Amino acid sequence: MKGPVIASASTRAHLQESVARTVLLAASALVIVAMAAVVLYLASEGSRLFFSDHISPLTFLGRLTFDPENRAPGALVFIVGSLSVTIFAIVVGGPFGVAVGIFLSQLAPQRLAALMKPTIEILVGIPSVVYGWLGLTLLAPFTRAHFGSQTGFGLLTAGIVLSIMILPTVISLSEDALRSVHASLKEGSMALGATRWQTIFHVLLPAARSGLTVALILGIARAIGEALAVQMVIGNSAVLPKGLLSPTSTLTTEIVTDMGSAQAGSVMQHALFSMAFLLLLIAMLLIVGVRAALRRPS
Amino acid sequence: MTAIADSKSFASRRLLESQRRVADLLATIVLWGAACSIVLLLAFFVGYLFYLGAGTISWHFLTAPPSEISAGGGIGPQIFNSFYILFLTMVFTVPVAMGAGIYLQEYARPGAFTTTVQFCAESLATIPSIVMGLFGLIVFVTLLHWHFTALGGALTLTLLNLPALMRVTQEGLASVPLIMREGSMALGATKWQTIRRVVLPSAIAPLTTGIVLIAGRIFGETAALIYTAGVSVSAGRSAYDWSPFHTAETLSVHLWYTHSEGLVPDAARIGNGSALVLLVMVLAFNVLARVLGRLLSHRLTSK
Amino acid sequence: MITSTIGVPEARAECKLQVEDLNVYYGDFQAIKTASLEVPENRVTALIGPSGCGKTTFIRALNRMHDLSPNVRVEGKVALDGEDIYARDVDPVSIRHRIGMVFQRANPFPKSIFENAVYGPRIHGVRSRRMLMEVCERSLRRAALWDEVKDRLHRSALDLSGGQQQRLCIARVLAVEPEVILMDEPASALDPIATSKIEDLIVELKDDFTVVIVTHSMQQAARISDFTAFFLMGDLIEVGTTSEIFTKPKDKRTEDYITGRYG
Numbered sequence: 001m002k003g004p005v006i007a008s009a010s011t012r013a014h015l016q017e018s019v020a021r022t023v024l025l026a027a028s029a030l031v032i033v034a035m036a037a038v039v040l041y042l043a044s045e046g047s048r049l050f051f052s053d054h055i056s057p058l059t060f061l062g063r064l065t066f067d068p069e070n071r072a073p074g075a076l077v078f079i080v081g082s083l084s085v086t087i088f089a090i091v092v093g094g095p096f097g098v099a100v101g102i103f104l105s106q107l108a109p110q111r112l113a114a115l116m117k118p119t120i121e122i123l124v125g126i127p128s129v130v131y132g133w134l135g136l137t138l139l140a141p142f143t144r145a146h147f148g149s150q151t152g153f154g155l156l157t158a159g160i161v162l163s164i165m166i167l168p169t170v171i172s173l174s175e176d177a178l179r180s181v182h183a184s185l186k187e188g189s190m191a192l193g194a195t196r197w198q199t200i201f202h203v204l205l206p207a208a209r210s211g212l213t214v215a216l217i218l219g220i221a222r223a224i225g226e227a228l229a230v231q232m233v234i235g236n237s238a239v240l241p242k243g244l245l246s247p248t249s250t251l252t253t254e255i256v257t258d259m260g261s262a263q264a265g266s267v268m269q270h271a272l273f274s275m276a277f278l279l280l281l282i283a284m285l286l287i288v289g290v291r292a293a294l295r296r297p298s
Numbered sequence: 299m300t301a302i303a304d305s306k307s308f309a310s311r312r313l314l315e316s317q318r319r320v321a322d323l324l325a326t327i328v329l330w331g332a333a334c335s336i337v338l339l340l341a342f343f344v345g346y347l348f349y350l351g352a353g354t355i356s357w358h359f360l361t362a363p364p365s366e367i368s369a370g371g372g373i374g375p376q377i378f379n380s381f382y383i384l385f386l387t388m389v390f391t392v393p394v395a396m397g398a399g400i401y402l403q404e405y406a407r408p409g410a411f412t413t414t415v416q417f418c419a420e421s422l423a424t425i426p427s428i429v430m431g432l433f434g435l436i437v438f439v440t441l442l443h444w445h446f447t448a449l450g451g452a453l454t455l456t457l458l459n460l461p462a463l464m465r466v467t468q469e470g471l472a473s474v475p476l477i478m479r480e481g482s483m484a485l486g487a488t489k490w491q492t493i494r495r496v497v498l499p500s501a502i503a504p505l506t507t508g509i510v511l512i513a514g515r516i517f518g519e520t521a522a523l524i525y526t527a528g529v530s531v532s533a534g535r536s537a538y539d540w541s542p543f544h545t546a547e548t549l550s551v552h553l554w555y556t557h558s559e560g561l562v563p564d565a566a567r568i569g570n571g572s573a574l575v576l577l578v579m580v581l582a583f584n585v586l587a588r589v590l591g592r593l594l595s596h597r598l599t600s601k
Numbered sequence: 602m603i604t605s606t607i608g609v610p611e612a613r614a615e616c617k618l619q620v621e622d623l624n625v626y627y628g629d630f631q632a633i634k635t636a637s638l639e640v641p642e643n644r645v646t647a648l649i650g651p652s653g654c655g656k657t658t659f660i661r662a663l664n665r666m667h668d669l670s671p672n673v674r675v676e677g678k679v680a681l682d683g684e685d686i687y688a689r690d691v692d693p694v695s696i697r698h699r700i701g702m703v704f705q706r707a708n709p710f711p712k713s714i715f716e717n718a719v720y721g722p723r724i725h726g727v728r729s730r731r732m733l734m735e736v737c738e739r740s741l742r743r744a745a746l747w748d749e750v751k752d753r754l755h756r757s758a759l760d761l762s763g764g765q766q767q768r769l770c771i772a773r774v775l776a777v778e779p780e781v782i783l784m785d786e787p788a789s790a791l792d793p794i795a796t797s798k799i800e801d802l803i804v805e806l807k808d809d810f811t812v813v814i815v816t817h818s819m820q821q822a823a824r825i826s827d828f829t830a831f832f833l834m835g836d837l838i839e840v841g842t843t844s845e846i847f848t849k850p851k852d853k854r855t856e857d858y859i860t861g862r863y864g
Contacts, residue, residue, distance in 0.1 A: 252426060
């Protein structure tokens with residue numbers, strides 16, 4: 001019982017295929033173009049300080065005082081600020097995050113894991129201003145009252161806020177890294193009579209080393225790039241931090257604070273663009289670091 | 299067995315054994331503690347923000363325009379702008395990111411081009427949002443002479459969110475089993491026909507969940523918007539401006555601005571209210587993402 | 602000893618598919634070694650052999666499914682009505698319209714039964730609603746599924762039982778009106794009752810189609826096929842009518858497999 005013959009795959013379908021392929025390729029190429037544009041424009045504006053204003057990079061990177069009015073915009077104080085607050089965040093938030101990652105991948109009973117997944121998603125979703133606001137209304141008064149800080153703003157408050165902000169990143173990447181360790185490794189260790197903690201510490205963590213490194217690197221990237229939440233609680237004074245309680249500034253907070261008032265074409269504005277370009281370079285360096293970590297066999 | 303048994307005395311073996319047990323117990327307590335504190339932390343934040351801001355929320359607060367110097371201003375236009383910029387950002391992000399994601403997942407062969415695209419996507423994802431905001435300042439505000447516009451903000455946010463949506467697309471496509479694709483190809487379909495008619499519809503649940511979650515993050519984005527979409531609403535004209543070229547302060551930017559430069563006496567109150575509204579929106583997006591995800595995957599199996 | 606229940610076909614059938622010196626490589630591993638086979642028209646040809654012998658690899662080469670896998674290399678000639686489907690200017694997409702495939706695990710799309718059945722015609726450009734309904738009914742009847750689903754065509758195909766899903770997949774292929782139907786162990790995931798329904802269907806289909814079926818069950822091959830080919834470790838050992846293969850195999854290895862010495 002044969003019916004009418006159905007025509008074979010028409011030329012129309014093949015035309016659609018070619019068009020689709022071209023359009024999709026163009027979309028991918030657009031990603032490259034976008035990145036190239038970002039790098040080029042930031043490099044162009046970021047180098048004005050050196051080429052138009054003739055400020056030496058050594059001054060920019062090495063001088064401790066930020067004095068753009070007198071043509072001496074030393075960004076070192078902000079670099080130190082960024083590093084300090086990032087180190088704090090990763091030292092506190094890193095182990096915390098990895099611990100939760102271990103918990104989720106090894107210990108968590110089904111119900112609790114199901115509860116924690118949306119919890120982490122919400123923590124990721126909370127806008128940075130809201131974290132800053134919480135730091136302002138909750139943490140700063142606390143620091144003021146209990147740590148003897150005058151204003152409550154400073155490295156400690158900013159560091160704590162940042163630690164919490166990088167937690168979701170570190171947690172989910174650590175969890176993924178630990179989950180991807182082959183089950184046979186864990187089973188082999190347990191079969192030899194190791195306790196759960198011994199298995200985790202001596203077998204799983206080393207096996208997941210590259211994934212955990214990526215988790216920490218991306219946590220660092222998140223910390224160093226955060227602007228607003230830090231700006232709301234760090235005190236914003238362009239001096240080197242003398243201790244955990246003293247106010248300071250970072251590269252990102254300085255940009256946020258002074259970009260609005262910087263006059264177009266001024267040394268100040270150019271210095272801020274150079275700081276932005278520096279942050280871009282740091283970000284790309286971290287990506288290279290991530291790729292290197294992933295390439296190492298674990 | 300005998301070597302181990304002989305080398306240590308019975309007592310020291312017992313000690314070693316109990317040391318191992320103690321270490322295991324300690325570790326278990328620490329890990330459980332870490333996990334529970336995360337949940338408690340969130341609960342505490344949510345509770346505190348509600349406590350701070352609940353009193354401020356009123357219909358007036360949610361719809362009235364902000365006031366320049368006196369107390370009693372609202373956040374109506376800011377909420378409008380947040381949604382407006384969200385919508386505009388999606389208009390640009392979804393086609394480009396899904397297009398690139400589909401290409402990478404279904405068509406691309408390993409090679410220089412593919413590696414470059416992936417590297418660029420990873421880099422875009424790591425760029426701090428304030429730096430991207432400055433890029434937007436350079437190109438959209440200054441170079442193109444647009445000054446502060448919703449469009450400039452949306453384009454900047456597009457750049458920031460391309461990688462995330464690409465990843466959502468790729469993971470969604472990967473979740474469709476190979477045998478589905480083979481079934482379609484074996485019937486004489488082209489690759490694009492297979493993607494359009496079988497693969498994408500099959501992946502609709504994870505795609506939707508991912509897109510809604512990203513939308514939630516866009517809603518709260520601040521640093522990239524301060525210097526691209528601006529810190530004020532259109533002065534003079536109606537604050538609810540539908541043109542993409544109007545200055546569009548979003549709710550999150552407003553929160554920051556009120557805090558840092560606010561001249562109004564009730565800045566703290568407005569801040570509390572804004573923070574709470576932002577939190578509620580994040581929760582709403584999260585719930586919506588899950589609900590839609592579950593609804594769509596059920597529809598696939600029992601229509 | 603297994604005896605075939607199918608009589609020897611009276612007249613010699615035309616050759617529909619001619620496979621000449623087929624070699625298939627997965628990377629460096631050679632999965633099919635210089636296999637040659639003539640598939641007669643309007644008959645059922647069964648491919649048997651122990652697991653891993655290459656029968657699935659072989660059948661997937663017949664409709665260029667290996668094009669979808671990047672590290673698989675196919676050499677040799679597969680001629681459909683005399684024309685090599687692997688020739689330079691041949692479009693694989695149109696080949697798969699003429700040579701259809703049913704898979705081991707039923708893979709209905711997550712759509713309605715109707716949408717599954719008319720998927721083939723739709724992608725080939727048929728738009729008319731009336732025509733699609735006709736095709737749908739015709740294919741589902743042909744696949745012996747119409748009576749069971751005619752009242753719920755717009756419900757999801759995933760609600761059907763395993764056997765029904767597989768018949769839907771067969772209907773899906775029939776709707777494209779191929780000339781050859783390839784089946785890769787179509788009933789291996791099904792219970793005996795569903796299996797026998799599929800087998801009855803296959804025997805009916807050979808009036809209008811040429812069927813090639815991979816099966817790990819010798820009994821199944823004996824029940825429904827006219828010709829049988831025996832594979833072992835990538836080599837095509839022996840081909841013949843089903844009754845010859847099962848009663849008077851020429852090669853000792855075939856005999857060993859048939860009598861169950863390994864497999």
